[in-house]
Amino acid sequence: MTRVVAQGTFDLLHPGHVHYLREAAAMGDELIVIVARRANVDHKEKPICPATQRRDVVDALEPVDRAVLGHESDIFVPIEELRPDVIALGHDQHHDEEAITDELERREIQCELRRASGCEPGEDELYSSRLIVGEILDRRG
Incomplete structure (x- = not known):
């Protein structure tokens, strides 16, 4: 059995996330998704939704066998x-x-790294949590 791990923040889930997770699931037999803790998100704005909520939403997606929370201090x-x-x-x-x-x-972990492909959003679609938040602010103030 080929175990695949995907990971991310998954704040404000959108079709780009679903595309990524479908592709990740197709890379093996079991897909486990690691949902980042707020403290570990340092490359972009901190997530809006709590980690447990983001994990539960990801866990409910069809391609995902199991979603888990990332470690508080060591992402590995x-x-x-x-x-x-x-x-x-x-x-x-x-x-x-x-x-x-x-x-x-x-750490003596033998596994392969693979990149999922991107997908282009259709007209009027937003495939970025940052863009979704921006659009909400623009429309609702």
């Missing part, structure tokens, strides 16, 4: 515990693949 702890065969990265996620590979080797 869940990877050590889950021992995936594949880590699926989103097409636009900020991760440095070489740094991830180096840390996986240091």
Whole structure:
């Protein structure tokens, strides 16, 4: 059985997230999604929704076998515990693949990194939590 791990913030879920998780699920037999803790989100604005809520929403999606919360201080702890065969990265996620590979080797975790493809939103669609929040602010003040 091929275990795939995907990860992300998943604040204000949108079709881009669903596309990513469908592609990640297709990379193996089991998809476990690690939902980032607020404290670990340092590359963009902190999420609006609590981590447990974001986990529960992701867990309810059809491609996902199980969603778990990330570790409070060490993002690699869940990877050590889950021992995936594949880590699926989103097409636009900020991760440095070489740094991830180096840390996986240091921790003696053997798995493959793969990037999901992107998808273009249709007219009037928003595939970014940041853009969704911006649109809400524009429309509702």
